[in-house]
Amino acid sequence: MDSPTYGIRSIRQPRFKALCPSTTLCKQDKSFTLSFDVTMILHLPPTQYFFMASHSPRFLSLTRRAFSSSSSSSLGGVSMVQGASRGIGLEFVKQLLENDDKELVIATCRNPSASTGLIHLKDKFADRLRILPLDLTVESSIEASALSIKGTYGRLNLLINASGILSIPEIMHPETTLNKVEKSSLMLAYEVNAVGPILVIKHMWPLLKAGGGNGTGRSTAVVASLSARVASIGDNRLGGWHSYRSSKAALNQLSKTVSLEFARKKDPITCILLHPGTVDTDLSKPFQRNIAPDKIFSKEFSVQKLLSIINNVKSHDNGKFFAWDGQEIPW
Structure with missing residues (x-):
């Protein structure tokens, strides 16, 4: 037979x-x-x-x-890191893969072939890392990534928005006075720091609802977007950096708003904002001169702290803004 x-x-x-x-x-x-x-x-x-x-x-x-x-819990979670080509985003991908041998990680960035860090991780974790192109400034690119993830995995349990822009040589510089504020810098900062991340959340929303906390040990899916302490209006004592401050403050408001919608609709999603501290990355390097060395964190240290917050988040943390040490930051 x-x-x-x-x-x-x-x-x-x-x-x-x-x-x-x-x-x-x-x-x-x-x-x-x-x-x-x-x-x-x-x-x-x-x-x-x-x-x-x-x-x-x-x-x-x-x-x-x-x-x-x-069965899903035995397979582990599905995590997506947006803005994963380098810096904190790349470190998130690395630690997610290293910390759990069942974790599936999706790394997205505008030009994956140019990220030597992602290519190296793909060689090491070929069976658990998927790299997708995603241009944060093009909504159709975001939607295409969501459709690809839906077709392959059908869910997300964690979404990390790690993208951020502060300066671009010869194009964009942090403003020190109102006279240096330019429309082009404001619009670019808003597009990358606020508009793009909220559109990513929009298109990944059905996948996050499908995933919830299954396979992760958490009660809900988590959306964690990297903000900054300088985005706090109540904590703004120095001024300056108009484009960066206001665009990250816009991200805070948008994230708080969607967190209320998640709660109202009883979606199994917790939305939080995270301040990573001053981290030794390309973004902060031009501005480290006046910062004490012990106040500048390595990528490894900062991401370890942020993942600890993410892994221990509860549904009542929905809509909150945390510093790297777990302390809440005022709006």
């Missing part, structure tokens, strides 16, 4: 069938036990599945399982 062929069929997608040749079927006490190679379904959407064993010409119905609640 030929060996039977077993497949997986989604309740929500009855036409979908993924063959698992390594599946075996055993009869035990008039019931059937199904075993299969879990790697075969690693990237299936988190929904309910029932398993069909076919032995031509008859079909034998086996059992229905809640894939999203039990």
